[in-house]
Amino acid sequence: MTPTTLRELYFAVHEYSGSALFSDVLSPWLGEHAAAREMLAPLAVCGEWQRTEYVWGDLLEQAYALHRISDLLLLGFQSGLPDGAATPWAHRLHLPDHEVRVTADEYVGFFSALGMRRMEVARFDPFFHEIAAVDQSDDPDEPIELTGEQWPCLMLGELLFGRAGVVVRAGERHATAGIADRSALEDSFLRRHRPTSDGSLGWGHNSQWKTDFRRDYLTADAYRFNVDANADIDGESPFGDADLTPAERRDLVRHRCAVRRSEHLPDAENPDENPLVGWRLTVPRS
Numbered sequence: 001m002t003p004t005t006l007r008e009l010y011f012a013v014h015e016y017s018g019s020a021l022f023s024d025v026l027s028p029w030l031g032e033h034a035a036a037r038e039m040l041a042p043l044a045v046c047g048e049w050q051r052t053e054y055v056w057g058d059l060l061e062q063a064y065a066l067h068r069i070s071d072l073l074l075l076g077f078q079s080g081l082p083d084g085a086a087t088p089w090a091h092r093l094h095l096p097d098h099e100v101r102v103t104a105d106e107y108v109g110f111f112s113a114l115g116m117r118r119m120e121v122a123r124f125d126p127f128f129h130e131i132a133a134v135d136q137s138d139d140p141d142e143p144i145e146l147t148g149e150q151w152p153c154l155m156l157g158e159l160l161f162g163r164a165g166v167v168v169r170a171g172e173r174h175a176t177a178g179i180a181d182r183s184a185l186e187d188s189f190l191r192r193h194r195p196t197s198d199g200s201l202g203w204g205h206n207s208q209w210k211t212d213f214r215r216d217y218l219t220a221d222a223y224r225f226n227v228d229a230n231a232d233i234d235g236e237s238p239f240g241d242a243d244l245t246p247a248e249r250r251d252l253v254r255h256r257c258a259v260r261r262s263e264h265l266p267d268a269e270n271p272d273e274n275p276l277v278g279w280r281l282t283v284p285r286s
Helices: 006-015 021-032 035-044 059-077 089-094 104-112 246-255
Strands: 117-119 129-136 145-151 153-156 159-162 164-170 222-225 279-284
Touching (some): 035 153, 059 145, 104 117, 129 145, 246 279
Antiparallel strands (some): 145 164, 153 159
């Protein structure tokens, strides 16, 4: 039986152990749910859809469910945890006990059917790129340079749906190996190679699905990060992080994780000490 809701599709993907996930599960779902593309469309333009009152299963929760499906599909493009690493809580709760495999073309094809497009950006930009691996340069001041892509970036109009997982070369003052690619990734459901944290963790079978999708937009004049957050990054923070510098705050919002060593930021060995990333940030386009 073909799953009906995105939540049911998530569990169908999670439990599938065959060798043809796209043709057996994803493609039939698309064939029966053409309206999903229209449902997501109001999120494509910044400011077009706003939550005026809470309704179970509204657009932010539907987008979150779809993003959980995406994170499952991306597991096949990722390496495992490094030797000796502690097992993340998200792994204990949600990591499938078998491989989840689709090709890059199948991944892009599924989300293209829902109105998304693949975005390819030649220079490193934390709006579009999530650091999945770091080749550490001997020069600590060498800027971050893209050297490879492990999975693609997807956009829905102006809305960022998912960043590309990339391999970079960098000096440790810009991106430190073992931190930029291994520290806890905020506002993210699941990665095979690192800890993650989103609003669903620790909640029950139903309540976890009341998690909102984080919205970042690229508009004509600005990068708009985490537009639904309550706190402006330049205002007084409610998160007990007074020691963070303005640059560290901005990096946390843009990268969603620690990217280099700092006395105020956690490292990969203490992911549970990550400060909350609950700010919104607007960066004008140059």
